[in-house]
Ligand SMILES: NC(=O)C1=CN([C@@H]2O[C@H](COP(=O)(O)OP(=O)(O)OC[C@H]3O[C@@H](n4cnc5c(N)ncnc54)[C@H](OP(=O)(O)O)[C@@H]3O)[C@@H](O)[C@H]2O)C=CC1
């Protein structure tokens with residue numbers, strides 16, 4: 616056998632392709648951090664994004680596989696699932712991080728449009744991706760695979776100004792509970808409920824200070840605590856139907 620064929624056969628006989636960890640909304644902030652840290656910890660990450668950001672370029676430069684989709688309609692989500700099934704055989708985990716966030720518009724027609732936006736991103740996309748890929752999810756060493764929903768601590772104590780956002784995040788929380796029952800014992804389904812982890816430019820100094828006064832640990836958490844919670848779920852084979860609040864205790868004191 617020639618040297619070239621030997622080399623090719625050696626490469627092709629290397630360990631089987633690693634199972635993918637799909638992270639949605641990985642173009643910026645928490646999702647980008649999750650994708651980077653999972654890659655650094657040796658997982659084979661498939662980073663989903665909508666906007667081509669600098670973060671996406673960083674992921675590509677790190678050798679992280681990326682896939683683009685906008686979860687803005689039933690058809691776009693179904694097309695994304697079909698593409699995933701065509702291109703990938705095996706997944707280790709799916710992390711639903713993609714999310715929109717803005718207050719409800721006073722105009723009813725605008726609020727209706729917002730409802731669709733939130734519903735597609737927070738409920739239809741996670742459900743269709745889970746249901747469309749659950750047979751491709753496989754754990755390691757006979758342990759269950761993972762689905763993780765990134766929700767919000769406010770699912771049980773919502774903020775009126777963000778009522779549609781909160782309603783659809785509550786739906787994502789309930790979906791975690793039902794799928795934990797539906798997909799057992801092959802798949803664990805859990806949630807991470809962040810609190811004040813990363814402010815946005817829309818948060819004034821006053822709003823930030825008020826939030827910190829309502830937060831027992833009195834700090835903006837950052838993205839790393841969310842990753843540490845993700846990691847703890849991935850390595851624990853006996854957790855399902857659980858929601859981990861990553862909020863510095865804010866849920867205890869928020870009005
Ligand atoms: N930041 C915080 O303090 C808190 C965050 N959370 C939750 O944690 C998660 C991460 O938060 P954070 O990083 O701040 O989120 P961001 O709002 O900063 O980013 C959300 C990501 O989702 C993507 N996305 C939004 N809509 C769609 C869509 N229709 N199709 C595809 N992708 C979409 C965005 O893509 P694009 O780049 O195109 O905008 C972006 O990559 C979210 O689920 C959020 O709800 C909960 C409570 C507090």
Ligand SMILES: Nc1nc2c(c(=O)[nH]1)N=C([C@H](O)[C@@H](O)CO)CN2
Pocket residue numbers: 713714715716767810811812813814815826
């Ligand atoms: N998709 C997003 N969801 C949420 C965000 C965000 O920036 N994007 N931010 C919050 C909080 O207001 C946070 O910024 C402070 O607690 C909630 N959800």
